[in-house]
Amino acid sequence: MSDTKVFLLPDLGEGLTEAELVNWLVAVGDEIRVDQPIAEVETAKSMVEVPSPYAGTVAELHGRPGETLDVGKPLISVTPAGATPQKPAEAAAETYREEEKAGSGNVLIGYGTPGGHGATRRTRAPKRAATAATAVSSTEAVVPEPDVVPGTDPAEAPELTLLRTRVPGKLGAVISPLVRRMAREHGVDLRSVNGSGESGLIMRRDVEAAIHAPAGETAEAVPAEPSTAPLVEPPRTTSVSEDTDARTGLGISSRTPVKGVRKAVAATMARSRSEIPEATVWVDVDATGLLELRDGLKAGGAQPPGLLAFIARFVTAGLKKYPELNTRIETASDGSQEIIGFDGINLGIAAQTDRGLVVPSVRAAEKLTARELDAEIRRLTDVARQGKATPAELGSGTFTLNNYGVFGVDGSAAIINHPEVAILGVGRIIDKPWVVNGELAVRKVTELTLTFDHRVCDGGTAAGFLRFVADAIENPSGLLAEI
Missing domain, CATH: 4.10.320.10 (E3-binding domain)
Structure with missing residues (x-):
């Protein structure tokens, strides 16, 4: 019997069932080591490198870049040093217990031990001598x-x-x-x-x-310069201009597969709309006091937290007072339902990336100061945009904060990030006429919009939470002193 080992695509976390093969980091004939990255795959959550649990010679690559592979199906076949190579059909029949056979103490989001990311990703087999x-x-x-x-x-x-x-x-x-x-x-x-x-x-x-380039000319090399392209390619489209749409009679210019993050977002949003009886409340807020507080900190020589971090601090305080909005509904097999409360707040921060909308969450956000929240929000946003956020970071939120004001809009009836029960949106801050002490003045005004699951609370609770956050923004000094 041959000793060739077949490595099956592992569960990359959160029960995902498939992943798109983006790029091979090794080739047939390469000598690889345990925990060496062998492929880059994109799940509905993030881009990850998959390390090998075996050392030896790459015998076969099971898949091409761009293919979607099912978890549990062959990914790569490896022949240990000194072993007799086996046929692909024989290799496909073998399986393994990942951690035990790999000797790996970590799980990548599955596999891999510390130090597995060396400077050299592959060791190429000796090339044939030139003739x-x-x-x-x-x-x-x-x-x-x-x-x-x-x-x-x-x-x-x-x-x-x-x-x-x-x-x-x-x-x-x-x-x-x-x-x-x-x-x-x-x-x-x-x-x-x-x-x-x-x-x-x-x-x-x-x-x-x-x-x-004009017809007949060969394109000259573009001068090399630091790349500003995203780490992950945007969804690929296929030109099919010769096709005609039967319904409209128009030519079809492209077809874009719905997969990866876009597929996951679509599924979550569709489920949210179909399962959650949502309602929305909103309020205009005078944010002048919060902006003046932040400007005062900056004038004192300190680097103040971002406005979103302050609002996140007010949100966590509001959720402590109105915990119904920091819950989840679970449905049993017999159809009965329970409202699950949590001892803590994982605050999701909606982030737009080149791969789509993702929501990494700040763990135990209620324990952090505004400055600590600012640092963690910036870190999570950065790793999410690089496609490096882990499934745990992307799938553990209990409440979502969405700053769509950065897109220049005032409000939005956002869709709840299932299985959460509420989402708070913050619009742009702009100058508006506002009555202050009976007189008209120009103030910095924003709009807060709360969409909530009507099964977990009534409008009074939702309005109470929204008013709490609004009051904190309008009078930040007093509330920050209390929380």
Whole structure:
């Protein structure tokens, strides 16, 4: 019996059942070590690196970038050093107990031990010695035979290869799956593109330049510069302008798969709308006092917390007074329901990212000061936008705070982040006429909007909470002294 090991895609947390394979970090023939990252996958929660529980030689990669893989299905086959390679059919029949066989004390969001992220991600197998037939002069560029992606039909090889263009004095320019797909869709011959990346690597910007170059011209390499592109590619669309929509009679310009974060958001919002009898209350608030308090702290030489951190502090205080809004409803198999209360507040902060809307949560937010909340909100927003927030950070909230004022709008009847029971929205702060002590004045005004589950409380409770937060914003000094 062969010793080839089959690593199955693990549950990456929160009971997720599938993940999209974004990129392989190893190739067939590579020598890998235990806990070495082997692939990047995107779940409905975040982008994560999957480490290997085995050391040895990569025998087979089960999947192509862009594919959606089910949890529990083969991800990679590894032949331990000195073992006899086995056929894919034999390898697929083997399973393993992850932590015991990996010898790993941690779980990545599953797997991996500290120190598993080395500076070198892969150790390549020795390349075949060059023969006289492959020798060329230093002034010529050579395109060798493409390496076919393992597990594909040879007939599909031209569409599924990792092209390596050798340029005199430079290393091979490996084209990423995303760049290759863009080039294929727009009819760009990668062999005619000059790469602007390190060692001649062909970047996305190079293909874009080739797409927009006048006919008959070869795009020159774009000067390399620090990339400002998001760490995660936006949803990919396929041009299908030749299709016609039967309902409207219009040409279909693109089709965008609903997957990853967008799929998770859609499912959560649809469930929220179908299950929760929601109601909404709102109030205009004079935020002049809060802005003056923050300006005073800044004038004193201190770096004050952001406005959202102050509001978060008021929210946690309000939830202590009105705990009905910091609950969850659970339905038993017999149809009976319970309202589950919590000893603590995990405050979710809605954050717009390139991957979609995500809601990382500040754990035990009721124990933090405004300054501590500010630091944690900034940290969570940053990791969420990088796609590095963990499932625990993204799925443990008990109440959500949504600052949609940053988009320049005043109000919104937000959808509750199921299975929570309430969400508070904050609109933009703008100058408005306001009556102060019987006289008209120009004040800094914002709108607070609370959407709540009518099953857990009535309008009086919701209004009481909203008024508590509004009063805190209008008179922050007194309330901050108390809380």
